[in-house]
Amino acid sequence: MPHFIKNGQWSTNALLRQVCGSCASFFSGARRESCGTCGIVRRTTGHAHRARGMALAGMAMACLAFGVAPIDVVADDPAPQQYNLTARASELDDRVQAHPEIDFLITNANGSPADMQQATVDTRVPAKGQLVIWLMGHNQALFDRVSGYGLHAIRVHYANKWFSLCCREKPVGENCRGNIRLEAATGMDFSDDVNIPKPDGMMERARRFVLWLEQENPQGQWGQFLTADKSDLQWEKVIVAGSSHGSTTAARFAKFQKVGRVVMLCGPRDQYQTWQSLPSATPPNRYFGFSHVLDGGWTDDHYCRSWELIGLHEFGPIVNVDRSSPPYGNTRRLITDFDVRGDAGRAHSSVQPGRSAWRDDAGQYMHEAVWKYMFTHPVDAVGDAVPLDPDCLKVHPQ
Structure with a gap:
């Protein structure tokens, strides 16, 4: 069709x-x-x-x-262009609060805003009717790409600095970090270690941001992601994505809330947690992961463990993208081993657009096809199941 x-x-x-x-x-x-x-x-x-x-x-x-791919839509914009917008969470909702006990602030110590949020849409590109919510520091290079795929994209300010403050005991409880992630994402009471109300959760901040974008940027037609009464987002139109800590929260959230897709760059972590094996509101074929093999999360079996507990081995083997081409056997587990000169820190950051990413001699990114695959590959096109990897450590001693 x-x-x-x-x-x-x-x-x-x-x-x-x-x-x-x-x-x-x-x-x-x-x-x-x-x-x-x-x-x-x-x-x-x-x-x-x-x-x-x-x-x-x-x-x-x-x-x-019958599962036909989403229909591309031309925006009704007399001057089609890429729009980049920013707004402070505290200016969109007067219920927003600071939570200094977990370093979740509205204003930094130097007086600069800590709660800036970013959005991008490109009305020159037929829209796919899907919204990326990015759960990490803003990456405009990534937003340039996903908007070029016809996706809308936002980054919201939510609680993500608790990781160095909470659940530090040894051994850590198997639900400690997963519960905080879920409370940070939803603003619902899942954890006794933090107190994050609804206006400060990712879900409500995303809704408030989209409400503002609907008014501020009508050319972008942001209202399509709201329910009819505007009380929530249409989450099955949402791609929740992140890197590292953010990819882990994205995956934890998708276990709770059914979404259209999950993109996990250099993650998920949480090697001592059990949430990865919980039943998932989001079908597991909608999760996509990408890691460098020298990333510490890969060498220590954090990512392979999470991928298998989520069930991604049911949709194909681990594929090295540097020795393959799209659609990579329709798998959900992608790796790269390009030369980072033994730098695990660079390896960790290398799977998203940025200074650490692999470029050719002309300065062009070498993983453009990988990023497009992860954000746009039809979720119902899957590879053949493979056995669990006995060499991937599932139980990590504390």
């Missing part, structure tokens, strides 16, 4: 112009309208009979039921 958008433009077939690219519902006219189902504004041109449009809408819904 072809997409309803070709080469960034609505198809010349009048039938196709009668279907909403976000939810495949019927557009009843030949002008700029709002879809009655999802509320997304699209520009339609040409005329088509209502009956034929209704028939096509039914076909489109059937295609969605």
